[in-house]
Structures are given as structure tokens and as C-alpha cells.
Amino acid sequence: MVMCHLWADTDEELLEMVDLIGVQRKWIQGHKSLSFGKHRNASWVHFDISLGKKALALQRGAILTDRFGPIVHTAKLRIAFGEANELHDMVDRAKKQLENIERIRSRAAALKGGA
Numbered sequence: 736m737v738m739c740h741l742w743a744d745t746d747e748e749l750l751e752m753v754d755l756i757g758v759q760r761k762w763i764q765g766h767k768s769l770s771f772g773k774h775r776n777a778s779w780v781h782f783d784i785s786l787g788k789k790a791l792a793l794q795r796g797a798i799l800t801d802r803f804g805p806i807v808h809t810a811k812l813r814i815a816f817g818e819a820n821e822l823h824d825m826v827d828r829a830k831k832q833l834e835n836i837e838r839i840r841s842r843a844a845a846l847k848g849g850a
Contacts, residue, residue, distance in 0.1 A: 739789050741797065742781040742808055753782055756791040779809045803836045810836075 741758075743749035746769075750760060763769045765777030784792065793799060800807075810829040817825035 737786050738783040739786065740781045740805055741784045741789070741792055742779065742805065746780060749780065749782070752792060752795065752797065753784075755795050756784070756788050758782055758784055758788055779805060779812075781805070801840070803840065807833060807836060 741749070741752065743752060746766065749763075753760060753763075760769065761771070762774070762782055763780065764774040764782065765780040767775070770777070789797075810832045813829040814826050814833075817823070817829065
């Protein structure tokens with residue numbers, strides 16, 4: 736079975752979406768209190784969903800992204816947290832990560848356009 740990731744800006748938004756598409760909340764990963772077992776150790780809060788559930792999520796407003804989407808998402812969360820807590824090194828590292836991803840995406844787009 737092919738799976739993909741579903742995440743959101745907030746836990747509430749994520750749980751609302753899985754309720755809409757019929758995914759059981761118990762499958763949440765990376766959440767400190769809602770996840771269980773090995774799923775609690777995921778590096779970010781998300782669900783693994785099937786392609787059928789992905790189609791439902793897209794119909795209900797989810798936004799499709801590339802393979803860097805989760806990295807961009809978590810970097811933005813780190814920037815917000817770091818700025819709120821004056822953790823300048825964290826903010827700088829996350830911004831560098833976003834810059835690197837943008838360079839990779841630009842190179843890939845240039846190669847695709849030139850092919």
C-alpha cells in the first residue's frame with residue numbers, strides 16, 4: 736500500500752481533517768499525548784494516509800506539496816518557536832534549511848525546464 740503524509744499548521748486543523756476523511760485519530764504520529772508506542776517518537780506531528788484518503792483530503796482543501804513539504808513545515812514551526820523564545824540559533828538554522836530547499840527546488844525546476 737502506498738502511503739503519504741498529512742499534517743497541518745495546528746493539531747486542531749489536523750484532527751478536523753482526519754475526522755472529515757475518516758481516518759481514526761489513534762493513528763496520529765509524533766504527538767506527545769495522543770500518539771502511542773513507536774508512533775510517539777515521530778519527529779513531527781502527522782498521519783500516514785492511503786492514496787484514497789489523500790484524494791479525499793485534497794477534495795476537502797488539503798494542499799499537495801513535494802517531498803520537501805514536511806521539512807519546510809517543520810522548519811517554519813522551528814522559526815516561529817525560536818522567534819517566540821528568542822532562540823536565534825534555532826531560527827538561523829531553520830532559515831538556512833529553507834534557503835537550501837529553495838535552491839534545490841530552483842535547480843530541479845531549471846533542469847526540468849531545460850530538458
